Amino acid sequence: MEIPEIPNIPAQGFLNNFLQGDGEAEEINEQAVAQARDAMLRQARQQVDTEICLICNQDIVRTEFLDHLEPCAQQNGKDVKETHIPKYRFLSTNYMLDQKMFAIRDELEIEFLEVLWDKETVHKMHCVLCKTYNEHLNGDCVPNLQKQAFLQKMDQMLNLHMCYYETHLELKKEREIEQIRQAHENEFEKMKKEVDQRFPSDNVIAEQNRQAEYRDFRERVAEPNAKELQEYMAHANEEYRRQYEFKKRQVEAVARREAGLMDLNKVIEYRKILRDQGWEAAEEFDKSTFPTPQNVPDARNEETRKWLGAIGRRQD
Ligand SMILES: [Zn+2]
Ligand SMILES: [Zn+2]
Numbered sequence: 001m002e003i004p005e006i007p008n009i010p011a012q013g014f015l016n017n018f019l020q021g022d023g024e025a026e027e028i029n030e031q032a033v034a035q036a037r038d039a040m041l042r043q044a045r046q047q048v049d050t051e052i053c054l055i056c057n058q059d060i061v062r063t064e065f066l067d068h069l070e071p072c073a074q075q076n077g078k079d080v081k082e083t084h085i086p087k088y089r090f091l092s093t094n095y096m097l098d099q100k101m102f103a104i105r106d107e108l109e110i111e112f113l114e115v116l117w118d119k120e121t122v123h124k125m126h127c128v129l130c131k132t133y134n135e136h137l138n139g140d141c142v143p144n145l146q147k148q149a150f151l152q153k154m155d156q157m158l159n160l161h162m163c164y165y166e167t168h169l170e171l172k173k174e175r176e177i178e179q180i181r182q183a184h185e186n187e188f189e190k191m192k193k194e195v196d197q198r199f200p201s202d203n204v205i206a207e208q209n210r211q212a213e214y215r216d217f218r219e220r221v222a223e224p225n226a227k228e229l230q231e232y233m234a235h236a237n238e239e240y241r242r243q244y245e246f247k248k249r250q251v252e253a254v255a256r257r258e259a260g261l262m263d264l265n266k267v268i269e270y271r272k273i274l275r276d277q278g279w280e281a282a283e284e285f286d287k288s289t290f291p292t293p294q295n296v297p298d299a300r301n302e303e304t305r306k307w308l309g310a311i312g313r314r315q316d
């Protein structure tokens, strides 16, 4: 059995405030942190809805963004290749990370609650801890509250997320290299036009002159053009490596936060409050328990209400 490792690198920027739990500093800055957090959440909510499409320059609802790209390129007479960069950029946004994180947690929570309701369903529950099927049927992994399963699923998902980001950077680099090559080609065409005007005749001598000029030009620019490409690539590799490392630290900070939030006892408590005291009390509990919104399955949907009823029957 392989237990995934959750990286423990210090968080960057504002996440520090929530992740570091540095006692004294936290007390002193409590108000400032609360204000910063409110501002951040407000901003997050505002940004949550749309994403700008750089092909048509329109704001597109995020849930429709991926489906929007190809038809948009077609309508705007662009090659489908033009959708690749926006696609991988979008796939590696923090928004998508949150969505995927939420989906994993939601799935594991529902599976787990199902088992609380009906032990027979344990065979359907995701498991990374039990060594044999019988151990699992016996519920040996239940006390772990799916923490380990969550870490494993999250680890896989984060790897994929970073892979999307890497693809995004690679595609950007390719495009920029293509643009440099195109600029070199344009210079050649410009020179060719001039030369053709200077030697317009349709005879062997003129043709020889033209070819000689083309050759001279090629020889003259070969070295500086190659140098330009090499310099660009060295710069891009360095710059993208730096961006990749930054993204990785960001994602790791999210991972550490999420690992801390995966607490099914609290989710069950949340659901009980929701059942007994209503939506407002549950939201209060949610806010005071979890530093970011949407950490528990949406209690307004029908499936969740079903589980609430189930837990009610079991725990009353
Ligand atoms: Zn568009
Ligand atoms: Zn198990």
Ligand SMILES: [Zn+2]
Binding pocket: 162, 163, 166
């Ligand atoms: Zn990769």
